[in-house]
Amino acid sequence: MIAMAAVLTPPHLPFTRLLVIAPALAASLWAVRPTLGLGAACVLGVVVYAVLYGRWDDLMFTVSSIVAVTGAAAYASHLRVQRERTLSQVRAVADTTQKVLLRPVPRRVGHLETATLYLAAAPQAKVGGDFYAAADTAFGLRLLLGDVRGKGLPAVGVAAAVLGSFHEVAYDERSLEDVARRLDTSMGRYCGSRSDLEPLNSDSGAGPDGEEFATAILGEIGHEARHMSLLNCGHPPALLFQGDVVRSLDPRSVSPPINLAQTLGLAYSVERAPFGPGDMLLLYTDGVTETRAPDGTYFQLEQWARGVPAGVTPRELLTLLHEALLVQSGGKLNDDIACLAVRHHEAEA
Structure with missing residues (x-):
């Protein structure tokens, strides 16, 4: 939807900048590798858009923003996965303790x-x-x-x-x-x-x-x-x-x-x-x-x-x-x- 909005709107409305939202949202549900993959896809999409439509004015800013947000999102995803694994282990221990007692x-x-x-x-x-x-x-x-x-x-x-x-x-x-x-x-x-x-x-x-x-x-x-x-x-x-x-x-x-x-x-x-x-x-x-x-x-x-x-x-x-x-x-x-x-x-x- 963001890509369609970028193509169909005038150049002075840089909808491509909204692509930074995608990896940030993915971190709440996806693992690290899929989150990084989505960030790379967003960068590639911005570059292709700039080449096809000649909109180079904010390319570096948008790419830098996506790279930075993707890195932070991947780290957040890593921490979330670790917490989920720890919680799963704690629940397993609690289940075992209940069965023993x-x-x-x-x-x-x-x-x-x-x-x-x-x-x-x-x-x-x-x-x-x-x-x-x-x-x-x-x-x-x-x-x-x-x-x-x-x-x-x-x-x-x-x-x-x-x-x-x-x-x-x-x-x-x-x-x-x-x-x-x-x-x-x-x-x-x-x-x-x-x-x-x-x-x-x-x-x-x-x-x-x-x-x-x-x-x-x-x-x-x-x-x-x-x-x-x-x-x-x-x-x-x-x-x-x-x-x-x-x-x-x-x-x-x-x-x-x-x-x-x-x-x-x-x-x-x-x-x-x-x-x-x-x-x-x-x-x-x-x-x-x-x-x-x-x-x-x-x-x-x-x-x-x-x-x-x-x-x-x-x-x-x-x-x-x-x-x-x-x-x-x-x-x-x-x-x-x-x-x-x-x-x-x-x-x-």
Whole structure:
């Protein structure tokens, strides 16, 4: 179009000077060599135009401008390509880290069907301080979902320590109380090994005496049982869907968060609840209930849950929840979110 404009307009309108725009725009999309090639084509076009139409007055100025802009554009293209490669590598590392820390949860274990949801607050983040895990053990399907009271890489490290310990002890310990004690010990050792690091800042989520801690829910659903066991370590209560009824499983007694058992001096308490055919359990982190609307109101999880159609699968439940949270927050989630849903499948009950 610029060439046509240069040919069809009078000599005193030097449209050929606009050719400097082409390599500048190409740098935003093309690699270095194509950008240089386009700049060379523009120079050649200007020279041919001058020869054919005898317009030599601004040839040197136009050619010099195109050469200078093309050089700068090629360098900008080089930097952009490098940044894209680095970002691709960072994303690959983040994807791998997520797969290592948040191991895939079995979608079906006997009569149980499961699904998970993980949403990171940071746009490019894959992992954070929220975590979940499930293990098909001789004692039944054991579940873990929790939230490290911290942010950034330190929180990821603590979550990794807790998850690593769970995937070991879940298969060996006979009771959820023993699993919780082992998790508490493992997290305490991990945090103690970092005592030589710089002190945590005020946003790290440290507990009393500078300790880090994590709230969590441990669950166990037997392979043939019609009930489940839950151990709530200071975490938001689970939701139980039973037909058209939704109820919050608030613990009757308090269990200490992980890594605060010795500090608070409390014992672990396991509670049982019925869990029969068609029932569904939802575990979630506080990022769900603390999701705010633009006017500052919090997401009302129980109220929303009462409107969920009966008979939905765990995956459908979490998809509906994700959509509701995006609507609530206007598409801007400000905290990590982890959810784990388990349904007692009627067909195989």
